[in-house]
Amino acid sequence: MHIRATVAAVSGALALSAFVVPAAQADVHASGGDSNYRAAVAKVLGVGKTAFITSPVDDGEPYPLNVTFSNFKVAKSITVGATGHVVVPVTYKLTHGTEVNIKASDFMSGPVLYRGSDAESPDSLGVLGGEKAATCTATSTTVANCKANVDIYPAEGDLTVPDAGAVWTAGALAIAFNGQDPEGEVIDPSKIGIAQQGDLGTTTVRRLGKLTVNASPEPVKKGKTITVTGRLTRANWDGANYTGYGNQPVKLQFRKNGTSTYTTVKTIKTVANGDLKTTVTATADGFFRYVFAATPTTSDAFAAPDFIDVQ
Structure with a gap:
């Protein structure tokens, strides 16, 4: 899933200010919960200058979620043909505060690959993401090992020729809706926690x-x-x-x-x-x-x- 996006750094985190979601929808599991991951991410990260697609209840902003990411693993190079669906498996470690319930049905996490010079001043060249949220398995009260995929559909505009050979940087995000409906028309942003982190690794994409x-x-x-x-x-x-x-x-x-x-x-x-x-x-x-x-x-x-x- 490729998003031609404006990527901006906010407080040292990777902020995706235009995470556009394809029309196809898919039910996903995030630490035991069911939700529409892509729609939820689009809801929070939104388009334009605002962080939300729909009008919020008030002018509040999401709070920083106490989550960090490490040990991100992805193939050094990804080969993609002209058509079809390429599934790129990734794994990473998610560390969180005891107040964060990663088993909640409305908690979601997932990987991204973005093109840019670094997390502090990335270029607006696009983002590759997954169709489904990561499956995270707790190894302690504050640590979990996560597995997920990055999905690429080359015939649907996910990649362009200049993407070949360029460095793609790995990042990850986590969202806690805390009872807010990810698919609701109106949500209160102040009740939503978001964690975003870049510079977790690199990969390249090659033409088959x-x-x-x-x-x-x-x-x-x-x-x-x-x-x-x-x-x-x-x-x-x-x-x-x-x-x-x-x-x-x-x-x-x-x-x-x-x-x-x-x-x-x-x-x-x-x-x-x-x-x-x-x-x-x-x-x-x-x-x-x-x-x-x-x-x-x-x-x-x-x-x-x-x-x-x-x-």
């Missing part, structure tokens, strides 16, 4: 790379020329498709039939549209494949092997 290979003619006589073609493409998040990746080094590898090891024959570069073409001499039956090493913006890729029959 794909490779094809075709060796021909087949069959071919020993000593004759084999032409090996292919194409390197990568996810285009701006068009929900795959486009050619040009001027990239790609290895042509061969595995003799009956063996298990590939040997690099040569390295060639893709042309502007990602196409590959080279020639080799036919020596024995075996499998050809192209191999591409990852770049900061794109994942590695391996073509499915193509068998060549040498007679």
